[in-house]
Ligand SMILES: Nc1ncnc2c1ncn2[C@@H]1O[C@H](COP(=O)(O)OP(=O)(O)OP(=O)(O)O)[C@@H](O)[C@H]1O
């Protein structure tokens with residue numbers, strides 16, 4: 507529960523902030539650079555929604571989290587390793603891998619639906635705000651676009667994918683942290699490596715899952 | 722009593738321990754001394770099972786720690802307490818919960834008794850007033866004392882200390898030494914202490930094992946140590 511709070515709550519703000527601006531920016535970009543007069547206006551809202559649901563709220567948010575939470579997990583566990591806290595657990599007879607990694611994986615996997623939900627919601631809020639203030643698009647068109655051909659399944663795929671990504675983030679960074687040998691330099695390297703490896707794995711899994719889920 | 726026979730250990734292509742045999746008696750403070758890099762920490766890690774020796778046996782009152790099944794191994798570990806070179810307190814928990822942790826994990830006592838025991842152990846090391854602090858807020862010596870409290874929480878039969886007073890001033894060092902020695906005698910624990918502090922050797926060393934370059938060079942009591950005929954130990958003593 508404590509882990510959930512630490513990993514989840516502390517990342518929620520960045521998720522909301524990023525999604526808000528991406529939602530707004532998507533609207534602006536599509537309107538200025540992609541949209542042309544022969545397209546119905548509501549396509550702007552429609553395209554924004556699809557990008558948000560299909561990729562941003564799951565994959566991109568999780569890559570951002572791999573940077574924030576993943577490096578955090580790796581360096582925290584790595585520090586426990588080099589300061590012999592993991593040895594202390596082992597000597598006591600505690601299964602240190604389970605004891606340390608399991609709560610983090612559970613926390614990540616249970617926090618991630620929250621992230622997806624908040625990401626989609628604040629992305630849409632961002633779009634509303636920019637349309638209202640910027641006057642790019644009337645509210646009616648935006649809402650029409652957001653509802654156009656809505657497929658509930660797309661939202662579900664975002665949740666499904668994000669579960670996999672959350673597991674990747676927590677387990678990859680946990681692994682890198684747990685296997686640190688040496689001192690602070692190695693801890694730093696474990697943090698970086700875990701971000702790189704989990705981002706690549708996320709993208710790769712994304713490709714696989716998208717093929718599986720959308721085909 | 723812990724007895725080790727013919728412990729060999731190498732890393733990569735470097736052999737660190739070349740066949741060490743010794744006995745560590747119950748109710749006594751057994752000191753392992755030697756120069757930095759002589760292999761004291763590696764030996765201790767082999768004894769507690771954090772490293773597996775390439776060859777040799779470690780017997781805890783007849784039980785070979787490296788050949789026990791999962792359950793017996795776990796039971797044996799609950800009889801062991803260890804004080805690491807850097808204290809190794811869990812820095813996500815405050816002092817009190819550090820001491821409570823092994824009790825929560827393994828004790829069969831009721832929760833209320835566990836709390837009492839944790840308080841008792843903290844009181845034993847004289848740090849009951851620091852119970853709410855985080856490890857990072859303590860001085861090195863206080864951290865070591867908390868680590869001792871954590872190590873004795875489960876009333877261990879075996880206590881291991883790796884350089885308990887490295888980086889401490891002489892007064893704190895003697896305090897930690899006294900604590901370790903008193904606890905050992907009070908509860909009849911088999912205690913092994915790694916050190917290169919001659920103050921500890923003369924103060925609490927009942928049985929001394931001198932390691933030189935991964936070999937057991939000399940064993941005896943702290944009273945005989947000045948009469949040694951080992952040239953390496955002589956050199957070690959002369960430079961204190
Ligand atoms: N994990 C390891 N990998 C490779 N070599 C190691 C490892 N641990 C220890 N060594 C080597 O083993 C030798 C003995 O190290 P050890 O830590 O046991 O010394 P020590 O007697 O405890 O010294 P100190 O008093 O400074 O703590 C050293 O030469 C060290 O380089």
Ligand SMILES: [Mg+2]
Nearest residue numbers: 761762883884
């Ligand atoms: Mg050492």
